[in-house]
Structure formats: structure tokens, C-alpha cells
Amino acid sequence: MKTDTDLRQEIQKIDRRGYPAYKGLAGGWKFRAFDLSIDHVQGDPFAAPSKVSVKVRGDRSGFPHALYRSEVRKTAFEDGLLRAFAAEASKYSFKASGSGKSGLIECSRPGQEILKRTSCEVEQANGDILLRLEIGFPANGRSVNAGELIKILFDFLPRIVERALFWHKEDEERFTAAAGLADDQAAVRRFLKENGLVAFVADGAILPRESGVSQKPMRNAVPFRSPEEMRVTIPLPNRGDVTGMGIPKGITLIVGGGYHGKSTLLQALERGVYNHVGGDGRELVITEETAVKLRAEDGRRICGTDISMFINNLPSGADCSHFYSENASGSTSQAAGTVEAIEAGCRTFLIDEDTCATNFMLRDELMASVVAGDKEPITPFIAKVRALYEKEGISTVLVAGSSGAYFHVADRVIQMDEYVPFEITGKAKAAAQEFDSRGAEKISAAYPGRPSFDRKPMPGRRPESHGGRVKSKVTGKDSFSLNRESVDLRGVEQIVDREQVQALAQCLKVLEAECFDGKRTVSEALELLRQKIEKGGLTSLSDSRYNIPAMAMPRIQEIYSCVNRYRSLRLTKE
Ligand code: ADP
Numbered sequence: 025m026k027t028d029t030d031l032r033q034e035i036q037k038i039d040r041r042g043y044p045a046y047k048g049l050a051g052g053w054k055f056r057a058f059d060l061s062i063d064h065v066q067g068d069p070f071a072a073p074s075k076v077s078v079k080v081r082g083d084r085s086g087f088p089h090a091l092y093r094s095e096v097r098k099t100a101f102e103d104g105l106l107r108a109f110a111a112e113a114s115k116y117s118f119k120a121s122g123s124g125k126s127g128l129i130e131c132s133r134p135g136q137e138i139l140k141r142t143s144c145e146v147e148q149a150n151g152d153i154l155l156r157l158e159i160g161f162p163a164n165g166r167s168v169n170a171g172e173l174i175k176i177l178f179d180f181l182p183r184i185v186e187r188a189l190f191w192h193k194e195d196e197e198r199f200t201a202a203a204g205l206a207d208d209q210a211a212v213r214r215f216l217k218e219n220g221l222v223a224f225v226a227d228g229a230i231l232p233r234e235s236g237v238s239q240k241p242m243r244n245a246v247p248f249r250s251p252e253e254m255r256v257t258i259p260l261p262n263r264g265d266v267t268g269m270g271i272p273k274g275i276t277l278i279v280g281g282g283y284h285g286k287s288t289l290l291q292a293l294e295r296g297v298y299n300h301v302g303g304d305g306r307e308l309v310i311t312e313e314t315a316v317k318l319r320a321e322d323g324r325r326i327c328g329t330d331i332s333m334f335i336n337n338l339p340s341g342a343d344c345s346h347f348y349s350e351n352a353s354g355s356t357s358q359a360a361g362t363v364e365a366i367e368a369g370c371r372t373f374l375i376d377e378d379t380c381a382t383n384f385m386l387r388d389e390l391m392a393s394v395v396a397g398d399k400e401p402i403t404p405f406i407a408k409v410r411a412l413y414e415k416e417g418i419s420t421v422l423v424a425g426s427s428g429a430y431f432h433v434a435d436r437v438i439q440m441d442e443y444v445p446f447e448i449t450g451k452a453k454a455a456a457q458e459f460d461s462r463g464a465e466k467i468s469a470a471y472p473g474r475p476s477f478d479r480k481p482m483p484g485r486r487p488e489s490h491g492g493r494v495k496s497k498v499t500g501k502d503s504f505s506l507n508r509e510s511v512d513l514r515g516v517e518q519i520v521d522r523e524q525v526q527a528l529a530q531c532l533k534v535l536e537a538e539c540f541d542g543k544r545t546v547s548e549a550l551e552l553l554r555q556k557i558e559k560g561g562l563t564s565l566s567d568s569r570y571n572i573p574a575m576a577m578p579r580i581q582e583i584y585s586c587v588n589r590y591r592s593l594r595l596t597k598e
């Protein structure tokens with residue numbers, strides 16, 4: 025491998041040449057403390073910045089092996105390195121000057137969730153650290169500015185790496201705490217599995233967020249306090265015994281007056297499928313990892329989904345066992361979302377009345393008696409929620425502020441009162457009994473059996489037919505596009521990071537090119553994709569070995585959601 029001295033000479037040689045001369049720097053360079061790899065050089069100073077990676081050997085960096093000895097610890101460790109690197113890099117970013125993105129030094133900035141990312145990978149066997157970052161190669165107008173790049177690569181970068189990717193005694197506490205928390209979170213997840221719980225909310229947790237646009241904890245919030253009847257104690261390896269509310273499998277209703285913290289609790293559960301960083305307030309709010317938030321999503325596409333469990337005899341005569349719509353209604357969209365979640369292996373539905381189609385959730389006696397049963401195409405969710413639990417093993421946690429109908433079917437009822445939960449199952453059931461005993465009959469409506477999941481996607485755009493590659497563009501946390509087709513993910517609320525969207529875009533490309541063949545079902549195709557990621561890691565999703573986009577791991581449930589919202593998806597006709 026050529027050395028840093030060689031690199032310095034190469035850079036000096038191209039000073040003031042046209043910007044594309046930078047391309048010649050691609051490749052590996054040995055520095056004193058690390059290996060530098062210039063993976064992809066930007067085409068001009070205004071284009072996406074250049075991709076660079078830094079490798080520090082484990083025997084040099086000196087981090088204790090204990091910090092990454094298990095999978096969960098390793099992920100937390102990688103996350104910690106990335107946060108430290110990002111913080112350090114921000115001190116030097118744009119300190120070198122020039123036009124366009126000249127001088128930018130950046131890596132991924134993780135939010136409140138701890139996710140596996142392509143930006144930092146630690147090798148468990150030897151502790152080698154690979155960190156991927158972006159650098160805006162400096163330009164004067166459109167020509168190479170050698171002096172400024174030398175400043176970045178020979179002054180700034182070594183200082184950032186030395187501070188962030190080498191072990192310093194004063195960081196011990198921070199890294200040890202992150203590793204301990206990772207162990208505790210894993211222990212809670214195990215506890216849920218072994219004790220028939222779908223979620224745990226620790227006493228003292230801070231659930232509300234600072235604002236609608238910030239996931240930081242709210243200051244001076246009322247800390248969570250579990251109702252005695254639902255209190256469980258979990259022995260954690262690091263923190264010792266921790267108490268909190270255990271939500272058992274089955275049907276759980278969260279009720280209460282407006283503004284008493286119902287949605288806030290549910291939102292914390294939605295995000296509890298991921299682990300949170302220390303100081304977040306939701307470190308020990310843990311939801312079993314397959315839980316899916318269901319909601320109405322008017323206007324979404326539905327492609328061949330079997331929604332006959334909920335919808336039948338539509339006036340259009342449409343086949344509800346293979347339902348198509350380019351512009352679904354509230355109820356059909358929620359029916360499709362529910363069935364698709366079953367297909368995606370979901371074991372817990374999370375539902376907030378605020379974002380539901382009312383006619384999907386229930387129909388009251390009066391309406392049922394006026395509009396005869398055979399005229400109403402919708403069998404509401406309330407009629408199936410029990411069977412979904414008993415036959416499919418899928419629990420439901422439902423926020424209901426305005427309708428008492430679900431009291432009949434609930435296994436337990438939690439009332440939020442000024443942000444504090446109380447267990448009121450007995451009281452709610454007794455009141456429901458007195459109020460309307462007929463409610464219970466409709467509920468035991470027969471279960472039509474598992475929906476059919478026989479949809480077989482056709483192979484998609486092959487790169488060859490698109491000038492060599494399928495272009496993807498991530499427009500934010502809410503959508504991405506493949507070539508010109510945009511995939512709207514606004515209704516997929518458990519996507520928490522833009523880099524997950526980047527990964528989803530890559531997943532869809534791989535599915536179209538390698539997994540959809542007109543014969544495999546959606547599940548079979550996704551299983552193939554899952555195996556590919558398991559074997560080759562997230563980076564295996566990239567079309568280029570060098571220009572690897574920053575990606576964060578999505579759940580399999582979000583990959584399903586993304587496929588199901590892709591408007592170019594075509595199925596083979598049986
Ligand atoms: P609901 O769904 O019951 O109407 P929300 O969950 O939307 O209520 O909460 C209403 C408001 O109260 C929100 O602004 C939220 O941030 C705030 N809030 C929720 N929980 C707490 C808490 N524990 N402490 C302080 N404020 C809270």
C-alpha cells in the first residue's frame with residue numbers, strides 16, 4: 025500500500041488542475057495511525073461529497089474487547105464511536121475553504137435510536153474499526169485546491185481519528201455505560217419473551233418528547249409510574265432489579281380523557297422496537313421487536329392483498345381476496361395494512377384511534393340496525409381482534425378515547441390520568457356489562473382463517489434496461505424514489521431514520537433485480553433478501569463496492585411495508 029507521503033506528493037502534483045484530477049487519488053493510503061481509503065471521488069465541488077473510509081486496527085486503537093464481545097454490545101459500541109466521530113468532525117467541518125461542499129467533513133449522526141449502520145463496523149474477532157465518512161474535496165472555483173485538502177487529510181482527519189477512534193481513559197465511563205445499557209435492554213427483551221409480555225415501560229421513564237420535531241426528552245415531564253396490578257420486576261445485569269409496567273399478550277386498551285398522555289404512551293411503544301441511547305428517557309421502554317403500528321392511509325396503493333377478512337361485497341364487485349386500488353379509502357387501506365402486517369410476521373398491533381378509519385374499527389348497534397348487514401361491506405376490526413389473538417397469536421394494544429365498544433373484548437384496560445396509568449379492567453368490564461350486553465355476541469364472529477399470501481411479484485426493472493443502473497434518491501424520512509417512481513412512506517411510522525430509508529431503497533432494488541421472479545411469493549422473495557443481508561451485511565445491498573450509501577438497518581416489517589407501497593409492483597396473474 026502506498027503511504028501518506030506518497031499521497032501528499034500526489035495531491036501537490038495536481039494543485040490547480042481541473043477538479044476531475046482528484047479522481048486519481050482513489051485507493052488506499054497508509055497513514056501512521058490508520059489506513060485511509062479514498063473510496064469514491066465526487067465529480068465536481070457541488071456534487072455529493074467524496075466517500076472516504078478510515079480503518080484503525082484493534083491492537084492499535086486499544087478499546088477493551090469487553091465493549092464489543094456480544095452482538096448487542098458491538099452495535100452499541102459502533103453507535104458510540106460514530107457519535108464521538110460526528111461530534112469531533114463537526115469541529116473541523118468547513119474549516120477548510122472553497123466553493124460548493126469544499127471542506128465538509130461528516131459522518132452519520134445517529135438520532136435517539138441505536139441502529140446497525142454501514143457507517144461504522146467493528147470486527148468482533150480483532151476489534152478493527154472501519155468508519156465511513158464524507159469529505160468535500162476543496163476547490164478554487166472548479167480547480168483542485170491542494171493546500172486545503174492537505175489540511176483536511178493531514179491535520180484535521182488524524183486529529184479527529186485520534187480523539188474518536190482511539191481509547192482514552194476519560195471515555196471509559198461513557199462506553200461502559202453504553203455496554204451495560206445494551207445488556208440491560210437485551211435482558212428486558214429476553215424477559216418479555218419468557219414471560220408472555222409484549223412490552224415493558226420502566227418506572228421513571230420519560231415518554232413525551234421535547235416537540236413535534238425533536239425526539240429529545242421533554243424537560244420537567246411527569247415520569248412514568250406503573251399501575252400496581254401490572255407491575256413487574258425485571259432483574260437486569262447492570263442496573264439490578266427494575267420495576268415497571270408489563271403489558272401481557274392479549275388485548276390491551278388504553279383509555280382516558282383527551283390530552284392525558286395516551287398517544288404519547290403508544291408512540292413510546294412504537295419506538296420501543298428499537299433500543300434507545302442513554303439519557304433518552306425511553307432506555308427501558310421496550311416493545312417486542314415485531315410490533316407494527318397500524319393506521320389508515322387514504323390514497324395508498326394496494327396490490328393483490330387479501331382483505332376479505334375485513335372487506336367483502338364491495339359495490340364495485342371487486343375481488344376482495346386479491347384487492348387492488350391505486351387510491352385506497354381509509355378503511356381499505358387500514359384493512360390492507362393489517363393483513364400485510366400479519367404477512368410480515370407481526371405479533372403485536374399498535375393502534376391509535378386518532379389515526380384510524382372509524383368505520384374500520386367499529387360500527388355501533390344503531391348503525392348496524394339501520395344499514396342491514398348485507399349492505400355493509402366492512403366487518404370491523406373489533407369483530408376480529410379476539411380471533412386474531414386466539415388463532416394467530418397476535419396481540420393488540422389500542423388507544424381508544426371516544427368509544428367504549430372495545431371494553432367488551434379487552435383483556436385489560438389502562439386509564440391514563442394526567443400522564444399516570446391506572447388499571448381499571450374490572451371497573452370497565454362491569455360498566456360495559458351493564459351498559460350493553462349484546463356487544464359481546466358480535467365479537468365472537470367466526471374467524472375466516474389465515475388470509476392468503478400467494479401474491480407473486482414480477483421481476484422489476486433490470487439495471488440493463490435503465491442505462492446501466494436504477495437510480496435511487498432518498499428525499500427524507502418519508503419517501504424515496506427509484507428512477508422516477510416515488511415510494512411514499514409517510515404512513516410507515518416506525519421508520520425512525522433517513523438512513524433506514526436509504527437501506528429500504530437499496531432493498532427494493534435488490535428485490536426487483538434478484539428476488540422477484542414471478543414465481544416466488546412476497547415472503548419467499550423477502551426471505552432471500554434477508555439471507556443476503558445476514559450473510560453479506562448491509563453493505564451487500566449497495567450496487568457499488570466503493571460508493572456505499574450510508575444505510576441503517578430497517579426491520580423486516582418495514583421492508584414489507586415498502587414493497588407494499590411500491591406503485592410499480594406487478595404481480596403474476598394466477
Ligand atoms: P392524548 O393522546 O391522551 O390526547 P397526548 O399523548 O397527545 O394525549 O399528550 C398530550 C400532551 O401532553 C402532549 O403535548 C404531550 O407531549 C404531553 N405529555 C404527555 N405525557 C406527558 C408527561 N408524562 N409529562 C408531561 N407532559 C406529557
Ligand code: MG
Nearest residue numbers: 286287288378
Ligand atoms: Mg391522542
